[in-house]
Amino acid sequence: MTLKFLPSERLQDLLEELSRNRKLIVPAKSEAMILFQDFGEDVHLDLANLSRLSAKEAAFPQTETLLSFGYEKETESSEPNKVALQCEPKEKETIVFGLRPCDARAHLLLDKVYLDDRYPDPYYGARRGNLTLISLTCARPQKTCFCTSVGGSPSDREGSDILLTQIEGGFLAEGVSEKGKNIIALNLFQNSTQENEEQAEAVKKRAAESLTLALDLNGIEKRLMDNFENELWSELSAPCLNCGICTYVCPTCHCFNITDEQRGLSGQRIRTWDSCMYPLFTLETSGHNPRSLKLQRFRQRFNHKFSYYPSLYGEFLCVGCGRCILSCPAGIDIREVLKESPMHRGAPRRMKIGLFSREHLER
Amino acid sequence: MDISNTLDQKNGIKIVAFLCNWCSYGGADAAGTARLKQPPQVRIIRIPCSGWINPLYPLKAFNEGADGVLISGCHPGDCHYAEGNYYARRRLEVLGHFLPFMGIDPQRFRYSWISATEAQEWQALITEFTEKIRELGPIKKHVEVS
Amino acid sequence: MKEVESRLKEEVKKILDEVAYVVGYQEGLTPLSARPLFIRNPKEVDRLVYNDFCAPNLANYVKKSDQKIGIDQKVGLIVKGCDCRSVVQLLQEGILKRENLILIGVPCRGMISFKKIEKLFDPLETYLAEVRDKKLKVHLAQGEESYHLEDVVFEKCLWCETREPLVVDIMIQGPLSLELEQKEKDFDIVELEQKEPAELFDFWTAQFEKCIRCYACRNACPLCYCQDNCLADTRQPHWLGQQTDALNNFMYHMIRAMHVVGRCTGCQECERVCPVDIPISKIFRKTSMITQQLFDYIPGMKVEDVPPLLTFKKDEKF
Known part of the structure; x- marks a missing residue:
């Protein structure tokens, strides 16, 4: 695993860099709620609070066109008698930034259904293949959180391409997948120090300890x-x-x-x-x-x-x-x-x- | 027939008219038989009675991209089914008050009473209504409807 | 309010033998929320609470049952003044049978809206909350804070005309008013109406774009009792597509609007349950404003009233 440090003041640069030629989705505040929105100028990034809806729409949108069709009329016939079909799952490269580790891990659970060996779903597959997940350690789990009871943790790396942890003056970035490692190789990231890593460990430990509820789901x-x-x-x-x-x-x-x-x-x-x-x-x-x-x-x-x-x-x-x-x-x-x-x-x-x-x- | 000025290419509008079978449709039909000129932007839908109109029909028509909706039935008191248009009158009046709140200009919606013999009244009404809609131009749509 | 709660518990215990269950409130996730409780035995009465956070309209839980089980099952229902109007409306429409209901009226001095406080502070971080001296006092991690009640109660509470339930069997007496600064009825709608239709169109389009069509507004509405047979679910005729875009969501909300014209009692449940904060009750309250203006009719006030769109006057002119 590669570790890097991103100073807070370079965050905006990173987001702009990531949104270039790609679709970048970030948790942003609109009125009183946080929703994942396309990154842009008037988007108010909010990394502190849990979004109202999850990040699954990037891979599994609420409405998705599978194919387009049109009836055509051949000259001799009075009724439309030909159907033209169009079907091309094409997806732009997409990055979801600032999602919680639980949301990132959820993608692995969706993968099991949609990317099953025997019946892989091409639409989901196309989106998923182009998706990069940059998650952020959940420093302050809420009263309703229970990730540790179902096999996760506030700093779970599973499913993420990069895991960020907010520390003093910036973020510690852990490159989890190849995709993630390529991103943190950008010049915006600095080499991390021992202190950075220790701080991140402390944040993770505190977060995990704050989750006191343990559901017994054995059997x-x-x-x-x-x-x-x-x-x-x-x-x-x-x-x-x-x-x-x-x-x-x-x-x-x-x-x-x-x-x-x-x-x-x-x-x-x-x-x-x-x-x-x-x-x-x-x-x-x-x-x-x-x-x-x-x-x-x-x-x-x-x-x-x-x-x-x-x-x-x-x-x-x-x-x-x-x-x-x-x-x-x-x-x-x-x-x-x-x-x-x-x-x-x-x-x-x-x-x-x-x-x-x-x-x-x-x- | 001169259609060049009625087929308004640049400012194309569509009007949906729901006309009751017993009076207004007869009126429009009589206007046709009498060769009274009627605007071609109007799509007439024949319905059994104005009381049959669910306020969702005009709403759906707007939703599908109609620029104006007109509903017409028998004069109050002359309903073929005795009281259908009395109910219609209340419903349509409520709808007329409701449309502007949802962002639809109330001038785009009208209801009227035309009997089967009132061919000229029909012609006057639909010409004037179409002219009004033409002035207002195409309605704002949620998405482009093809 | 503690006193009201203990008297309420006594009354509920008394009627438990007569009814299959009583619908009341219990503690919710935070000190600022309450959720429905179904009471069937005296032990469960202990969980019953009544405070300034009991927003849900419990009339929703009897809206359909009576047709089928009301024949042999009688239920008890705890109603606030505004909730009772939903009951009256359901009685008027013949959905409920009066003899199968025991209505326990509770005093209400305005309910705190969870959506409004969410904008002010994090309710999940609240340890204690109470209404005292015309203020909402909450204990947060950083200390005690207080908020003006006018800013945190539901809009409907700012012009409440029915603090006392209209039809009840048992009334628990208690404080009915906090002397909130009253506002003109539906002032928020009047404000919104100042906009031009084109602006309103954009306003609603933006709102409907947020809608995820979870149907919570429909299912929470005490007057939407078609439920499984909702027009919005039909494919034939094709009223609307399954796409969740502004175009189709508009039609969904219009279906609801056209079905509650002259019936909406303005309980704001639709707005309370919306997961994406659409100010949806404005649409339905607007329809009631229109029927009041045109026919001088207010829904949910009298059982013997006839809804304005189910009747007519021959010589009326608009």
Whole structure:
């Protein structure tokens, strides 16, 4: 690993350098919230606070055109009878700067799904291949952070190309990947000193120590399955509004919908984010909906993250960023759900229908 | 027919007119039969009754790039379905007040009552409305609609 | 307010036998937030809280249930003055049955808006918060701070006309007013309307560009009870595309607007839940302003009222 030092006063130069001929996305303040925005003159960089939405849009945009189509008319025919298709995933080189290590690590979890050996996704692959992630050690984890419980840490290098750590007078830069090492080889970076490195270590240590909450997720995979029908789910899901906030702010949620959006004789086949919280997500053409109840949809989110995904890929589908906790309008806390005693100790009880009757939970 | 001055290439506008089957559509039809000149920028959509109009139709028309929307039905009291246009009157009045708040010039929206015999009134109305929209020019769009 | 809370707990305990559950509030993530609580047994009553941070409109949690389970299940609901208007509106529309509801009215002196305080300080770093002497006092890491209530309560609280719930079974008496400086109703909308339509168009376009179509505004609205059958979800007819751009998001919000005309009680839940801070309640409150101006009608005031767009007068002129 290569270590370098970036003085604070060279930060702006670096951002300008990085944005040259490339797309540079940075966390910036707009009104009261931080969002990832394209770097530009009137963008107010904010590296201190957690962004409202995650950085996943760079690799997995909310709306993405898969192909364009147009119906054409051949002269003899009165009806359009020819379809012209256009499909070329082309992506500009993109850099995300200043994302949290948890957000960077989330990309590895998305990779497992989209860059699977057998069925790699060309669209995601094109974006991902052109993506460089420059993350920043999370010096001040929030009350809602729990990355250490799900296998990460505030200074996790996994998934990042460069990990920056803010220290006195600048940043210590660790080149993690080849891409990252090439960037920190730029003249803007200076050689780091022993003192720089010690300071960075201290920042990392302090950050890790401030995360006192440790969820015991040992065997959660099985516990969730054992409690599939536990009546607790009806209690836990009761306040849920079944909106898509938790899944849309999540850096690891990756479900999508594909639709053809046509205007006149031309249109696009697009891929858009979808959410397991919506009834339409599972509605079948026959009219049957295997997850017609709010409770079922609520349960799916936790089961997918902590049981189905781990059983396929050996890791939790959660990086502990806490955004879903912060944004949930009903105050549902993923940590509480995972901590709930029956779920925790695993004492299977059959779901009692009628406590809240099933229909009540349906929306 | 002289179309050179009606096909306003530079300042092309589109107007959508929802006309009720029993009165206003008849009026427009009568105007056609009488060979009264009507502006070609208008796309007429025949509907069963003005009371059938969901305020979302004009909104969708604007959303899709219409520069003006006109809705016309039977005169109040003469509705083929007795009271459809009474309901329409309230809904459309509310919509007219709501449009400017969302950034759509209320002059781009109009509702009126034209009977099947009022061919000349129809001609006067649609000519004047089209002229107004022409003055206002194309509507601001969220994205370029092809 | 502590007194109100303990009396509320007593009342809830009394009715627990009669109802399937009572919907109330419990502590939230920070001392400045509260979240819904479903109470089914006396033990759960201990978790019940009531303070100046209980913003969620709980009427949302009964909006659909009654049609199906209300027949044999009675529920208790804790309502503030403004929330009660949603209940009245739902009763008026026949969505709720009065006999299946026990309404416990609570006094409200204006609720603190989480979105507003987020702009002033970090609520996650707050240890303690209380309303005292017409100020919001919070203990932050750097010490105690206080803020004018006018700056931190919901807009709706600045012109509140229904501090006391209109329809209740049990009323908990308590402080109803902090003597906030009252503002003219919907003054924020009147201010916004000073802009030209073209400026407003740009304003809303910028807002709708932020929208991620999570549908939280719809699901949190006590009056949006179509839910799974929402027009915004249909593909045929194609009201809007799945793209989350200003064009399609505009149509989504218009669908909601046209469905709450003459019904919106201005509870601002849509705005409270929005994850990207769109001042969305302005759209819906505007529709109510129009119906008040045209038909002299205010939604959610009387159960026997008829919504203005479901009726007409033959000789009315506009």
